[in-house]
Amino acid sequence: MNDEMAIETHELTRRYGDTLAVSHLNLRVPRRQVTAFLGRNGAGKSTTIKMLLGITSITSGGGSVLGRAIQDPAQNCQLRRDVAYVAEDKRLYSYMTVEQIIRFTRSLYQDWQPAAEARLLKQFRLPPRQKIKSLSKGMRTKLALLLAFSRRPELLILDEPSEGLDPVSIEELLQEIVGAVANGVTVFFSSHQIAEVERIADRVCILDQGALLVDACLDDIRREYRRITLSFYAPPPKVNPSLPGIKQVRISGRQMTLLATENANAVAELALDLHPASIEVTPVGLREVFLETVREN
Amino acid sequence: MILKLNPSAGHPVYSQIVQQVKHAIETGVLRDGDLLPGVRTLAQELVVSPNTVVKAYSKLEHAGLLEIRQGSGAYIVAKRRVRSRAEQTRAAQARVQILVRGLLAEGFSDEEIHRMFAAELFYDVSCEKRP
Numbered sequence: 001m002n003d004e005m006a007i008e009t010h011e012l013t014r015r016y017g018d019t020l021a022v023s024h025l026n027l028r029v030p031r032r033q034v035t036a037f038l039g040r041n042g043a044g045k046s047t048t049i050k051m052l053l054g055i056t057s058i059t060s061g062g063g064s065v066l067g068r069a070i071q072d073p074a075q076n077c078q079l080r081r082d083v084a085y086v087a088e089d090k091r092l093y094s095y096m097t098v099e100q101i102i103r104f105t106r107s108l109y110q111d112w113q114p115a116a117e118a119r120l121l122k123q124f125r126l127p128p129r130q131k132i133k134s135l136s137k138g139m140r141t142k143l144a145l146l147l148a149f150s151r152r153p154e155l156l157i158l159d160e161p162s163e164g165l166d167p168v169s170i171e172e173l174l175q176e177i178v179g180a181v182a183n184g185v186t187v188f189f190s191s192h193q194i195a196e197v198e199r200i201a202d203r204v205c206i207l208d209q210g211a212l213l214v215d216a217c218l219d220d221i222r223r224e225y226r227r228i229t230l231s232f233y234a235p236p237p238k239v240n241p242s243l244p245g246i247k248q249v250r251i252s253g254r255q256m257t258l259l260a261t262e263n264a265n266a267v268a269e270l271a272l273d274l275h276p277a278s279i280e281v282t283p284v285g286l287r288e289v290f291l292e293t294v295r296e297n
Numbered sequence: 298m299i300l301k302l303n304p305s306a307g308h309p310v311y312s313q314i315v316q317q318v319k320h321a322i323e324t325g326v327l328r329d330g331d332l333l334p335g336v337r338t339l340a341q342e343l344v345v346s347p348n349t350v351v352k353a354y355s356k357l358e359h360a361g362l363l364e365i366r367q368g369s370g371a372y373i374v375a376k377r378r379v380r381s382r383a384e385q386t387r388a389a390q391a392r393v394q395i396l397v398r399g400l401l402a403e404g405f406s407d408e409e410i411h412r413m414f415a416a417e418l419f420y421d422v423s424c425e426k427r428p
Contacts, residue, residue, distance in 0.1 A: 032348070033346070034346045066411055125395055134387055152412055171344065175341045175344055178340045178341055178345065178347055179340070179341050181340075181348070182336060182340055182341075195304075199304045199339075199345060200344060202346045218309075219310070219311065222306065222307055222309050222310070225309070227308075244400055255425060279416070280412065280416065281415075281416075282307070283305070283306060283307025286305070287305075288387075
């Protein structure tokens with residue numbers, strides 16, 4: 001068990017009939033960082049989160065959240081006191097009013113922060129006396145976020161927190177997330193909004209068909225990942241794609257592009273020996289990394 | 298001071314902060330004794346992970362450009378050495394300005410000029426490493 005990790009799984013697997021929803025997942029989420037969880041619809045993100053919180057049963061493997069074993073029901077119950085979770089469907093008691101559910105939730109947690117509650121109620125412009133069932137989807141999401149951010153949990157797990165929010169609220173949400181991390185909270189969130197992930201995340205995990213394809217520090221992607229485009233006067237020569245640092249080679253007409261995940265300078269140096277007419281090295285954004293890894297898979 | 302960050306650029310965000318603070322010191326926008334915002338405040342203002350700000354501040358502290366006083370804040374340290382560097386930077390910037398204006402006058406686009414600079418810097422780095 002590693003104290004530096006808020007979440008750690010070992011070969012975590014969930015099978016639904018013949019379908020492997022999550023397959024031998026070894027996930028590590030460091031404490032006091034922002035870790036983003038990316039993947040296409042149905043990649044297994046929500047299933048993973050639900051296994052961490054004991055909502056969905058585990059087929060095989062296991063893991064720990066905040067040092068407690070997730071497969072042990074008693075420990076899982078304990079760990080949930082230190083975790084705030086905003087579910088994908090943002091389901092709340094629909095017969096309650098906004099103010100009733102806040103009062104109800106406040107009574108359940110000792111770590112409740114009345115100042116945060118008041119601030120978010122104002123920022124999100126939530127109508128206190130309105131019934132939850134008559135709230136729009138975006139408003140319900142804001143209410144679910146208010147209930148999570150008004151606590152001071154050790155770990156915040158947010159499943160697509162920005163879905164359905166207006167741009168102003170998204171900005172406020174991102175500020176809340178970085179503010180929470182500044183207070184020592186660990187944040188693990190799933191999202192389809194690559195631009196927002198790129199702004200606030202320290203690490204990204206990309207899941208596809210239940211398997212982890214990328215687990216990297218965003219700064220390493222910024223520093224190391226490069227697209228090298230070579231143009232030739234004649235059809236490009238053959239290149240051995242198994243060269244270290246080259247993830248992918250594509251040829252289109254007289255151009256060749258290489259995706260380097262490390263040592264881009266060394267790779268480009270080798271490329272110079274092919275005597276290209278021009279060589280261009282450009283950084284690779286997270287969007288491109290995501291599309292390339294998920295499409296290749 | 299106003300920081301402009303590009304999370305998609307090929308540089309870690311902490312080093313973008315470091316570079317911009319250095320530049321601000323070199324051009325005199327930030328002076329000796331100026332106070333930078335706290336980690337939490339700057340992280341929320343820039344909407345970046347606080348770990349990024351912590352890393353940037355620690356690099357600046359390491360470079361002797363920032364003094365972090367516990368519970369008080371982060372203060373800019375700009376000694377004379379930096380001031381003469383500031384003059385050099387201004388002179389270099391003037392030369393770059395003439396060059397860029399010349400290229401623009403010849404009809405090159407911003408994008409093309411960007412690429413030329415990037416390629417030149419890149420070749421320079423990779424040539425240096427050649428035996």
